[in-house]
Amino acid sequence: MIRPIYTYGQPVLRKKAQDIPNDGSVDIKQLVADMFETMYAAHGVGLAAPQIGLSQRIFVVDAASMEEGLENFKKVFINPQIIEEKGQKWEFEEGCLSIPxxxxxxxxxxxITIEYYDQDWKHHKESYSGIAARIIQHEYDHIEGILFTDHISTFRKQLLKNKLDKIAKGKVEADYRILPCKK
Structure with a gap:
């Protein structure tokens, strides 16, 4: 099922998400299927649960459309913890389905090095670099209540203020299903 993507200004995007219990209370298979379907419908490469209104520590990625070498980078990250970030910082242009x-x-x-569970509740500890690491960091930020705009300079934020304010007031359109704020 394609779910609406919550846009900038929705409180759930600013909350630190809660761990998902491995007790069957959350239908992980259905949630994962919905998240991938929603992400593909919006032409994204990653989607975190807060972006569909759920304050839960899960995100999905599929970077097959990004660049060579990422064709098989389709993963589910449940209750992830980034345990190390290292290496030279590098800039890259990012966007976000919640900030059209x-x-x-x-x-x-x-x-980065990250620990997480997959959709079968198997534990993993893996390291990633380059674009794969960036996609994970971006989606991980979502479950921490952080948006990519929090990483840009104060000057750039000022230049974007009017656009962000419009999105936060619900004055936004996208070519995918969204749930804008109603302020």
Missing amino acids: DIRERVARQAD
């Missing part, structure tokens, strides 16, 4: 039509250069560290 805004793209900015964001500096992130090149390498």
